[in-house]
Amino acid sequence: MIEVRGLTNQYLDIDLTRRTWKVFTVDREDCMSYLGGKGIALSLLYQRFDQVEQADPLGPENLLCFSMGAFLGTRATCSARFSGVTKSPLTGIMVSSSCGGPFGEALKTAGWDGMILSGAADHPVVLRIDEQGVRFQDGRDLWGLDTVEARKALHIQPREGELVIGPAGEHLVRYANIRSGNRFLGRGGMGAVMGSKRVKAIVARGKSHRILPADEKLFERTRQRALKYSSRNSFSRRYREFGTNANTDYANKAGFAAVRNFQDRRMDGLEQLSGRTMKEQYHTVHSGCRYCSILCGHKGSYPDGEMKHIPEYETVGMFGPNIGNLDGELIGRWNDLANRLGMDTISAGGTIAWAMEAAMRGLRPSELSFGNTETIEKVLNDIAYLRDEGEELSRGTRWLAGQYGGAHFACHVKGLELAAYDPRASWGQGLGYAVTNRGGCHLGSYLVGPETMFRFLNPYSTRSKAHWVVFFEDIFSAVNSLHTCLFSVFSVILEPPAARIAPRFLLRLLMQRLPRTAEAVMDWSIFSDYYRSITGYPVTMKSLRESGRRIQVLERYMNVRLGVGSKDDTLPGRFTSEGETRHKRSSVVPIDELVRDYYALRGYDEQGIPTRQLLEEVGIKP
Template sequence: MSTIVGTSNRIIEINLSTSEIDEFEVTENDRRQYLGGKGLGLKLLYERIQQGAEPLGEENWLAFMMGVLMGTGAPCSGRFSVVTKSPLTGIMLSASCGGPFGMAYKTAGYDGLLITGKATSPVVVVVDEDGARISNGSHLWGLNTQDTQQRVNPEGKAGVLAIGPAGENGVRFANVASGHRFVGRGGVGAVMGAKNLKAIVARGKHCKIVPADPKRFVKAKKRASAYIARNPTTADDYRHFGTASHVKWCNAAGILPVRNFSRGSHPQADQVSGETMRQRYNSRPRTCKPCSIMCGHKGTLPDGTTCQVPEYESLGLLGPNLGIFEPDAIARLNERCGLLGLDTISAGAVLAWCMEAGEKGLIQTELKFGSVDGLHQALDDMAHRNGWGDQMADGTRCLAERYGGSDFAIHVKGLEVPAYDPRGSWGQGLAYAVANRGACHLSAGMFALEVTFGLLDPYTPRGKARFVRFFENLYAAVNSLVTCQFTAFAYTLEPPVVKYTPAWLLRWIMRYLPWLAIGLTDVSVYSALWRSVTGEKLNQWQLLSAGARIHVLERLMNTGDGISRKDDTLPQRMLTQARGDDPEGRTVPLQSMLDDYYRLRGYDLLGIPTKKILSRLGIEPKWERHTDSRIAHFKLTRPKGKRLKRLYLSVLFWFVGRAVEAGPRVDRDVRQICAALPEGLTFSLGVAPDGPAMIVGKDRRGKIRYWGGDTTDRLIDVKLTIKNIEAAMLLFTFREATTTAVARNRLIVDGDIGIACSVVRILDVVETFLLPKALARLAVRRYPNWSPLRKYGGRILIYLRAVLGV
């Protein structure tokens, strides 16, 4: 057995059209910049795939990337990444998978596999220590995922990736099996099927992976294992009940999908909880190797059949989302999807859409909420594209485009929404909307912070953009190492700074000082593991920077296929319809969070990565970017230079903001207007797109407060936005009144018009105090006839309070 120190950096490249097989090595720079796994896969495909390539065409590529931790024995490192272009969404797709394939491939001596082209007939790719070869797979065509694995690996010593009938027939959400685990989302199975690639077999155990720095590795592994062993989620909930443990708290928080996301909770939910299924099926761990979390479980059905206990996502979409609360029925639907090679999330969402479309008379179907009748046949029809199943096989977006019902087609960018309703977790709503692959709970799992741990208020946009960006960067890095994302619960919450900070203080810091909370978050265990394996220096900030590079590269590739702000949205149901069981009628206030997110990410207002951020991350633009050139409301002009004007406006906004805070304490008119404003209201006046601003709010005691000029992490109820810096100079050199600026479309209002009018009245009164009469006549709509005492006495007090803050 040979020994590999760190990583082999060897990649096999196969063209199925020509049967050419090559091998190359990853450069040191690419490994350092993109880590491995997802990141390296994206980089290699960015260099190879043609802009506009058809996902099911010969020109599409598949990248199977093992990552540097695979084979080292690092905790939860039995995962690999897959990158391709999705036939369901038409944009880039990355997915992570466990099972035996990754370990077998890595210990055959390779770090990755790239495949393009299309074989003339079904084939199997076999990889061992001597390289890769292409063999006939015609005899396997038509077999399900488990029978295929058994046929090509009868002794069970190899690692296999296999598609089922769904992949063969081009179902746009077909998955790929590795043992009892799946490359689940976005249609990787369909891409393999389109290439006539039935399976990939890896025969490993020829190489031993040795960390470059064994002492550092042992230390990092010990710390990582200790964190996992003492974290309640990883050491208790998942180990005993699997991810189905989410059912109870999702139901309690109102984010469990019920009847196609029309409700967020149900009194029968406990019947399908992880705790109930553990008792019912006597479940026990059956998970990836090596793993110390052990979230996967198998159990025994009442008829004696052994099956994989459904994961939370499968359970939610095939269960309550269909109005079904019978655990045996859900388990059998889950098993059927696995054999056919269907993604359970998308399959459940398609069935739910059909049920609701049938109720509303858009289609004819016998499928009904709460009934299991016809569901197995519907899944079979999907996988084989028989009858109506041929329509269902294209996903909810295509169904809605053909038959109507887009208002209840629950997807983002074509990818169906996982089992967390964002109306009860607004940060998760933003994460869904901006996720690169479409609706993805793994891009930035905000539901955990908002609901599971209660660290963030789920019903405010405050700070959400900053946390979404942070976790996108972190998870992009994690999926490039590659290791299980569930380790993040332990690795971020168990380090001393977080663990021993009082819960009330931790919540306060996260909610009101998110930048500080993120800055204090210790994720160094990830960088320590990577450094110990590769021998290359890497701290946690460099790791997060690599994560940002990976995420932005994926976004850039998507913009080449037309993705922009118009696509960063949520299903209409989430934006306009409250959950049926929410008495407060809440929906997701997406747009304000989206603006903040783009600003933090370094995107323009259309959601396109700017040249500045690409240059900073070292990404070379390669594709022409196709975007919608229209922007809602008006065309924004980004100020360039004009430093003196920006400085002048910054100082003026600071002074006016403090004067507005002082106004109610000095003048009765301002006091009366402010008293009528709602408690907790926040309003802003600023220059688009990223110019100076001021924020003023009414606190819980009814006091008016100036909150500074950073709009990034504030919930702003009413926004007064000046179109550009020149328009702002007109207004604040007092050549134009505020009301005139509104009338001439130089200033727009986003929010309640009545409150905006009150804000303008406050500004008028304050400017009357601040300015000499000659200027004030130009700045305000109507100059008041005040007594000298009120005018001059008030002016002195306003100035004193504004300057001194008294």
């Protein structure tokens, strides 16, 4: 067994067209600047950006990078995670995705910190990777299998972890995902990119390398602190007990429920789909990522006798109220089906909801209608196999609205469908959707938490929102690069003694009115201490945040080169002009003001372009 202190810095460069591979290294400076995970992956693609910029996302020129980060293999809390980055076939801009499946640990303990796939194979292949390198195997027998069948056919051994695509990826559905165990690289169509390269699966065989922290004492001290914080933090405790579906309890009251393609913000009977109800109905047990100290993942026994994964809040929202459905069993079944087919449930649900409303308004004929659950299973299959109207639905909401009209209620940003949080209930979340680099993603800054769940910020005010979006974007980008789980952020920053002893009203006041002072009470040294203890690199809390900012700006700059600008940093008309819903509070998001504030804080010009001075400051060469 080879011992590694933190990082191997060894990456694989795999050319699928030529069936060759070679090893390259990432130097210490780049590691300190970009940390790992999402950050390093973006920086590697930026080094070859002349190619990526011109590439058709589904053409052989596009690059698909997987990057592991420093935490993997160390037993750090929530450390099973790794990132994928590519140019998205759904949005046409950069997309990153984080996953907690077993592939990460297997690749890392095979001695590789990541890999880049380029070109395309001339027939389906399976890549087998171990400490010796890469073997190309014929994958034709597996092509056509769903993700569960394919995993079985791969005969995965205990030392191994896999990435696999389903029929949706093979058929280039623009929002196809990649599966690893029961976790997914979910958003932006990474599965279609893998399918376009004709890679059905990648299997890594690990445990030839042992990953040890450079400073074991500091590592253990930090781990104990992280365990303590996450065990007492109320957000973590709720997720541990009810999964992300704990959010359903807030959805009606706060008014962020996505109902019938976001026509409404609350729905009677929604409690039938809450995490609490599902826990009772399906006798749930934990099923999370390895080394997790929060355990948001659950599975349960459904009445059909099967043990299924309990859908995430976002899936429940998009396959539930957003299409007029309150049947939890059906949502569990469709979630399972989408996972087998290999497609993102948020984009699938959002696209189906748009088609329902377009049909209702006579814009586009469809067999779909709100509340009619009979057709959903067939449509999900049709999307994956490009049959009937599924062929059009496979292209996503933006494309459909471009063909048929209805852009006003096409609930996406930059082509990425919104998750089940209505921004009219959470203006900071609205700003997050509008400016998050990968498009309408809820996890760019997630202000819906501080605004509606912890109630630190007034959800219907513009005050300080740009500040907190910038802050959480920087921290989340760093966390997605370390790489650990975003869900640990709230326990890390809100549980240290200073934040705990500060009276709640004071914290509220500071966050709302003096955000810089509020930041000083927060403490994310668990993340920097972990990184320093694992790698031995002199990373501090301040430099960690600076790395997050650099990663954020780099991603923005790459997107600007791909055509993104101020015209794209906005919300669909529904959220900026339709104030009346069945929620008691009328609200539209004042998005222009919010975005203006955000640009000023970020150092972007009024077109939303990072200024030369900003690029120099963070060390990005244009």
